[in-house]
Amino acid sequence: MMISKAPIRVGLFVTCLVDLFRPSVGLAAVKLLEDAGCVVEAPLRQTCCGQPAYNSGDRRDAKAIARQVIDLFEGYDYVVVPSGSCGGMLHEHYPRLFADEPAMARRAEGLSARTFELVAFLTDKLGLERVDARFEGAVAYHDSCSCLRELKVRDQPRRLLSTVEGLTLAELANPEICCGFGGAFCVKYPEISTRMVDEKIEDIRASGARTLLAADLGCLMNIAGRLHREGDRIEVRHVAEVLAGMTDAPPIGGR
């Protein structure tokens, strides 16, 4: 195999939530990747990874959407996703969806092997050890379940955050416990979901952090929504915004 000096071509799978709700995260992801020397492209026809269908038992639609994503991201060296749960969908679940179609399964395996969560990609694949960013104050990082257990992302964001000037990192008391989002779960079982997010919020308050970060917009919207309803002033952002030094936009759900 020839060792190529050509820059790494990254396909950014921006995820539907970032695309529709928080494009700032997409811009931050592009900046982080380009600063690290990647050539970034975001295929224009991308929509969603298919998780809503997959987790609702609609396997047929999930497969159709997965096929579309596999086609769109075929040519890239890596596929980078600013979300643990969508990253986990591509990485863990696509191969499983096509277990009964060998040809598609091979392509899904190929995509799986090239797919990374954004922060883990920066540290584990590109060897990034520090970022050039500034953010004042105490920050807590919430581990999404899919980052933590599906993709084994835990230390990477904390390592990079510790290099942000002015930032102090606080730890949450029960980092392994879910925030209660769970996609459709949070609207199908709102009372249970609210209890779960309330316990998470107790831990966030106890940590002394003024800002909460995570890599998954689903968790972030859930936590921000509950904090606001409770009249809390803790601000919520995606971790990429802070790492890229792009925190001019108001936090999720405003101040």
Added chain:
Amino acid sequence: MERTSHAFKESAVRALQDATLQMALGNMRVGFVGKRQKARERLPEFERLCDLARDIKDHTLKHLDFYLEAFEARVKAQDGEVHWCRTPAEARQVILEICQRVEARTVTKGKSMIAEEIALNEFLEANGIEPVETDLGEYIIQLAHEPPSHIIAPAIHKTREQVSDLFFEHHRQYGKTRRLDETRALVDEARQVLRPKYVAADVGITGANFLVAETGSVVIVTNEGNSDLTRTLPKVHIVTASIEKLVPNVEDVWTILRLLARSATGQELSTYTTFASGPRQEGELDGPGEFHVVLLDNGRSDVLGTEFQDILRCIRCAACINHCPVYRAVGGHAYGWVYSGPMGAVLTPMLIGIEEAGHLPNASTFCGRCEAVCPMRIPLPRMMRHWREREFEGGHSPPTFRRGIKLWAWLARHPRLYGPVMALAIGLMARLAGRRRRFRVLPLAGGWTGSRDFPAPEGQRFMAMWRARRAARGGP
């Protein structure tokens, strides 16, 4: 046992508002999780043992017919009997006939989830036989006329004050008229009440943690020793067990035992581990005169070879339950039948039908902690998703939900339409939210906005920004 799984949502809401229950569940939060973690850290080969245990069970399930027959042959050779029961009704009938033949008036019972599954107590009572639970937790809920809320800690939903009340009310008949509030004193009093019952019982019924094909032994694990008194003092010992309790040999038992108590309570081993092999033999000092194994299938053989087979590896350690945030929030009774938590969410639809138990596999965020702590490496979230698939394919999921998912999926598959439709929607939402950047109320989103504000979109699609940037840089 009454089935209320279909009412999970309502039961869950009630449970969340039940201050006493929440206090009892709060006590549980500190215990099991930390103890299991410590026990796991003290055993360097823990993860390797999990692989071994999974392989042992997978092998057994693959050759289940062979091992079941081998087990039966060994039991018979030791003068015991095996009763094959397809359904709960068959199992109840077999047990009743044995009890009636020996003219039993009372039976003592060790803890058995299979006895719960076949609703044995109600059945025996209806036939004039008094069952006496001897496991402390089971005894407490028998007094309270409640089903268990946890597979290894059946009375975990009860506070000490409630137990104190129950004993005060029910132990009066034995001359115990003092109200007790110390745990130690409560345990002692229950012992004093139960002792004569062991001696008086005509039949002892226990569950089984393992059935050993090679030796025809039944392995029973307890912390209270109650199963041993239940097993040895009466004339007849009946074991209720389901077919997946089988393992090939004694070495396999020890491999899995090293995981069982550590995963359950954080103990290295439970206090009592008993191997019972047949009735009392000549020259032996104690043991029952008769030994019966009631082997229950109840639909388990139907899932062999299906996407649900892995749940048959379950050893009922309850690690998944103890780590489940949904269980922690609502407790076991909300699940509406015998089994609760993640293992219940997979097993219950299998045993009583997805139509009755559809909520259970849906009430999960797929946080994956259950799978991470399962010593038998059972992919619980994956199997919950398989139930959702069965439900969706069978048309059992709520119609509005189905339509919503279908519409979203259709749009996601038509990017040319998805783009402008979504751009319009988020543009409108951002304008409506204005500088507040969130909604307190949103039509059709009451599930969210009932307790949370809904963060507004920033207003533009990322893909639109990206397209503009590419155009500015002279891209295609």
